[in-house]
Every structure is written in structure tokens, then in C-alpha cells.
Amino acid sequence: MKYARLIWVNLTRNKRRTILTALSVAAALFLFVALRSVNTTLDDARQVGSESRMMVRNAISVVFPLPEAYHSWISTVPGVRRVTWGNWFHGIYQDRRDFFPSFAVDVDGYFDIYPEMVVPEDQEQAFRRERTAALVGTGLMERFGWRLGQTISLTSLIYSPDQAWPFTIRAVYTPLPGWTDEAFYFHYDYLYEMSEWTQPGWYILELEDPSLAATIAATIDEHYENSRYATRTETERAYLAGIASMYGNVGLLINAVGIAVFFAILLVAANTMMMAARERASEVAVLKTLGFSDRLLFGLVLAEAAAITAIGGLLGVVGAKLLFEGTGFQGMGLLPGFEVKLRTATLGVSIAIVLGLISGLLPAWQAARLPVARTLRRVA
Secondary structure (H helix, E strand, O other), X not given: OOOHHHHHHHHOOOHHHXXXXXXXXXXXXXXXXXXXXXXXXXXXXHHHOOOOEEEEEEOOOOOOOOOOOHHHHHOOOOOEEEEEEEEEOOEEOOOOOOEOOEEEEOHHHHHHHOOOEEOOXXXXXXXXXXXXXXXXXXXXXXXXXXXXXXXXXXXXXOOOOOOOEEXXXXXXXXXXXXXXXXXXXXXXXXXXXXXXXXXXXXXXEEEOOHHHHHHHHXXXXXXXXXXXXXXXXXXXXXXXXXXXXXXXXXXXXXHHHHHHHHHHHHHHHHHHHHHHHHHOHHHHHHHHHOOOOHHHHHHHHHHHHHHHHHHHHHHHHHHXXXXXXXXXXXXXXXXXXXXXXXXXXXXHHHHHHHHHHHHOHHHXXXXXXXXXXXXXXXXX
């Protein structure tokens, strides 16, 4: 620590260069942390789904509906405790950029299966009684400044895009960890009455025993195998993993961007340290004449390089954490629970320090091998 002041003086000798280098590293680490947080959020989403719930959807794609008649037969499958259904509404509020997840659901059974949404009893009853009532997440309420009892109008990109759909907010739910707080739910009956060709988009099953999942899935899919609406039945966790895979190979993207980020940090830090080493060649020679060993000078230059990238890394990581947590970013409801985890932040800063050390190897080696007599003669 007794050489910390010397390292600090060297860092502040050219303040503009040091600041620009640190900011370059900060920008690169901000990008790395943001993309990696997307990956960790998707990984967490795959784990949120319950193994005691199953999803039945069209075998072709989730965008194709299923007949309502399926509900009665699926309810009789051994091991199925209860069945409910939902449909994607794709609601828009005022502007197409104001996208959020919106669903028409079977009110009588949907919320019994999903305890992840905590709703006050009086609000839940008010929501159940009114055909045009809506249940809204706390995040969505804050995002648009809505209030309980307010009547709003949505349009749908699927159902009569030019038609206004009035809803009255009768209930607000608070989600458990991992569940989005920016979703909008309303009565499936309302959608059915307003659109004649409406059918359930998927069925949700609550199982008596999660160990029966494979048997139940095989029973349902075999039953409808040769029908016009063949099904694919899977656990909710597997279903969410499939939805996450629709984003593409996020891991590959993050790795590719990560390599680019690391390479950029390495070039920026190495360039800074090489310039600093050339400018201070005479000073290094003087330090050697004063008794500074080659090993000590090697360590000081490495520490200086690591300090620059560490400062930049901290700025990038802290900036990302403050920005995303301060704005409550959830990717328009598609990334519920988005956060910069401690392990992501630690990894980012650690990588910055390691790359700083690597970028300082050549300047440090040059400083340690610097010929004193020749350097001082050149200065004279």
C-alpha cells in the first residue's frame, strides 16, 4: 500500500486520457452486464414454471387455438385436478410502443391455479363480478399512472384492430418473485362476446401429482393425435423454456459480444499503458537509479493498468445496476424479475481487472528491462 500514492499520481498525470480510458471500459462493461443479465433472467424464468402445472397447446404453434370442447375431456383425464384456459390478446394502450402482456382468461379457474399473483380479497371479488373488469400488475399501474376503478380503453393487434375495448380496473395484483408485475388480465367471456371466432389459445392443467406429468401428457396428445387440432402437452417449466428459446441462442450472442467487449477493453487499456510507458521512460530510469528493483517496477505498472480497468469496470457495473433497478426495467413485461445479479457484477469487474493486468504485461516488461544508462544518456 505504500506505493499506492505513486500509482495514483501516475494515473492522474494525464487526467483526460485516464478518464477517457476508464469511460471506454465502463461502456464496454455496461453492455456486457446488460446482455448477461438478459441471459440470467431467461434462465431464472425457465425455473419459475411449476412442475405441478402443465400447458396444452396446439401442436403446430402456440399462436393457433384449440377448441373449447377440449376442456370437458381433458378435465376427466386421471391425475388432473382442475383445468383452465387463456388467450393472447396483444393489447395496446394509446401507442403501439406501449406494449405489455395482456390475456383473456377463464376467471373461474385461472387464479386458483396461479397463487403467484397476490390479490386483496375484496378486489378479487369485484374483478370476478364485472364482465369488463381488469386485473393489472403493480408495475403496469405505475408505468401508466392508472388507478383502481379507472376505465381505460385498449386496442388489439389481433382482434379488430380498429375497435376500442373498454376495461375498468377492479383489482391490482402483487407478484411473487420471478412473476411479472406488468401483465393485464380480463374475462375470457368478454373477448368471446366481442369476437365470434375466439377460441382458447392454451389450456393449463393443475396436477394431483407432478410425477404423473409424463403419463398425462402422453394420454392427451395421443387422444388428439389424429384430430384437426393436435396438441402438445408439456410441463409449464418446459413450456417457458420453449418460449425463452424463441429469443434465439442468447447464450451464443452474449458470448460473441463478450469476446468483442473483452478485446475492446484489452486494446484500449494496452494502448493507454503503452503511451504512458513511453512518456515515463526517463522517470523509470531515475527510479531504477534510486534503488527500485525490476520486479517492483513490473508490479507498479501492472497495478496501474489494473486500476484503470477496475475503475472503469465498477463504473459500468454500478451504472447498469442503478439504471435498470431505478427504472424497473422488465423488457415490456417479457423479462420479469430482470436484475443485475451480484455474480454478474462480480464477474464483470473481475474480467476488467484481469484484462487490465494482461494489457499491462508488455509495458511492465519493458519498464523492468529498461536500460538505465542508455535512457538517461538520451534524455541528456
